[in-house]
Structures are given as C-alpha cells and as structure tokens.
Amino acid sequence: MHKFLKYLGVAACALLAGLVLARTSTHAASKESHFVKEDQQVTENTYYITAKQAQQFKEQNPNAVVLAVAYGKVPGFSKGHIPGAVQMSTNDVESQAAKWNLLDASQLRKNFLKKGVTADTPLIVYSPDISAASRVAFAAYYLGVKNIKIIDGGQQAWKKAGLPLEKKSVQPKKQTDFGSNTVAHPEAYIKTPADLLKAEKKNPDLKLVSTRSWKEYIGDISGYSYIKETGEPKGSIYGRVSKSSSDVAYLTNADGTIKDPKAELAYWAKKGITPDQEVVFYCGTGWRACVPFFLAKEEGFKNVQLYDGGWYQWNMEHKKDPKKYPVQKGEPGTKNFKVETTVSAER
Structure with missing residues (x-):
C-alpha cells in the first residue's frame, strides 16, 4: 500500500509538472510575435521572407542562387542544406586587412561572380546567424544585386516548414559579367x-x-x-x-x-x-x-x-x-x- 501511495504521489507530481510546463510553453509561445508573415506581399523591396516564400521564390526563379552563409564553413552543411545551396563565407565580403569593412567593390564582384551571382540574379541568403546572412545580403545590395531575399529563421525555419534538405554538394555556376562596374548604392x-x-x-x-x-x-x-x-x-x-x-x-x-x-x-x-x-x-x-x-x-x-x-x-x-x-x-x-x-x- 505504501508503494502504491508513493507511486500515486510521483504520478501526481509528474502530471502537475507537465501541466505547468505546458502552460509555461504556451505562455512563452504566446509572447512570440513575427515581422515576417506568410500572407505578406513579396516584392523586390521585401528582404526578409519565410521559408515557404523562399521555396516559392526558387520555383518562380529557376536561375536563383541560394547562399548558405557563415564565418568560414557553414556548420553541418554536408549533413543537410537547402537544395541547391552553395556556401559563402563572410570572409568573401570582408577581411581583417580591410579592418572588417567590406572589401573593395571590384573584389566583391569577383567573389559574388564565383558563386554565380550577378546584378540580375535572384538571390536567397540564409545562415544560422541572421547577422551573417544580413551582412552578405548588404554587400550584395551595396553592389547592386536587384532582388535579394533573406530567409527568416534560416535552415531551422526551412525544416520546421517541412521542406526538404539535401546532402549533395552543388558547384556554383560561375559568372563572368556582373552587369555593372558601378556600385549601385x-x-x-x-x-x-x-x-x-x-x-x-x-x-x-x-x-x-x-x-x-x-x-x-x-x-x-x-x-x-x-x-x-x-x-x-x-x-x-x-x-x-x-x-x-x-x-x-x-x-x-x-x-x-x-x-x-x-x-x-x-x-x-x-x-x-x-x-x-x-x-x-x-x-x-x-x-x-x-x-x-x-x-x-x-x-x-x-x-x-x-x-x-x-x-x-x-x-x-x-x-x-x-x-x-x-x-x-x-x-x-x-x-x-x-x-x-x-x-x-x-x-
């Protein structure tokens, strides 16, 4: 009988803890708010988009380039990434020698061309760090890439949306002409x-x-x-x-x-x-x-x-x-x- 009562006590505590946790989780979730919404109108002046909108953007723009960004190599890239993505390091847009400022425009163009990006390339950028993604996106904007999108929440949001990942390595389709030798912004x-x-x-x-x-x-x-x-x-x-x-x-x-x-x-x-x-x-x-x-x-x-x-x-x-x-x-x-x-x- 003692063991049975003890079991009931443990079970009751576990149930109470579960209810508290569920309430806390619900309360925490209710505190979340979102700038990027699924029903937003996506134009060339929209920069942050949802994962599903990024998927649609890819489908509507077969020549779109997807850049997975990090300082150095993207963590876990070989274990799964957004289909078609190629890696780009933030070191491709800035350097310690440049006092961590953007590289000069000619070098930026060369580095983006190596990744297949020109001024007219629809561009999607994502990263585990929204600051890193936005940094590379800013470099592209400064140069003159006309249609830039940043995935809100990165690959985690992509997975949460139920979208597929791939493990195979994709070689970028290098370009030779950026489209302009003048900085756009x-x-x-x-x-x-x-x-x-x-x-x-x-x-x-x-x-x-x-x-x-x-x-x-x-x-x-x-x-x-x-x-x-x-x-x-x-x-x-x-x-x-x-x-x-x-x-x-x-x-x-x-x-x-x-x-x-x-x-x-x-x-x-x-x-x-x-x-x-x-x-x-x-x-x-x-x-x-x-x-x-x-x-x-x-x-x-x-x-x-x-x-x-x-x-x-x-x-x-x-x-x-x-x-x-x-x-x-x-x-x-x-x-x-x-x-x-x-x-x-x-x-």
Missing part, C-alpha cells in the same frame, strides 16, 4: 570614421544609432576579444538591438526569427529615430547593424545607412587624434556621462 554605405564626420557635417541632425549591447554602449565592456578599449563615437544613440556582441536579441525570437518590431519602432521614435530622418546604424564591425538596416528599409525609412567602421575603427582613429574623434562613455543625461577628447590611460 553608395548612398547606403559610410565606410570610415572620416566619412562619418563628413556625413555629420553635411547633416547635423543625422541619427547615429548604436546597435551594440547596453554594456558596450555605456563603456563597461568592448564586446570583442581583439578590442581592449571601450566607449562609443560621440553623439551616438542607443538603439536597443543587441544583448551581447553576438546577437540582435531585441529584434529576434528565441528561434532566430524576427519579432514584430512595433515595440522597437516605438522605442526608436522616442529617441528621434524615425523614417523621415537620416539614420545611420553601426555596431563593432558591421554585422549586427545590417539587420536593422534591412528592417528599417522595409518599415519605410527612406534614408538609412550603414557605418561600417563601427567602434573598431573609430577607436583606432581616436587613439591617433582624440579631439577629432571623441569618445563618449556612460548614459547620456546622467552624471556618469562623459566625453573623452584625450586618450585616457584607463581605456
């Missing part, structure tokens, strides 16, 4: 700190938006193993995009899909970051800032740009000329806020 790209100063001089109302984490923004941490110094370019606005240097967590759900940005857009508006303003996003070296770049474009921001040099390059210039490239630390409007126009030994 120079207006979207601010490369160096000097270029940023020119843009700010031209428009003093420019909104320079940091997509870095709060601790990075106030100067508690740099966020990078290879950057010792902390801070932000003077005048930057906290954009509430990242929780660490490796995510854009305020913009995404747990599964990596993009949240409904209503709350973020409202937060931005309070900071003066609105569609009618000239808005420049940046982070440490360019990855994270590419996500809100495309999000803002889809939300009707007419003059949105990427400052690619980010904190990494601004810090380099500050150490050479701190008066020209001042650094801010702390939360603006508080007693802890300060602007450094000399190189601090504490940095």
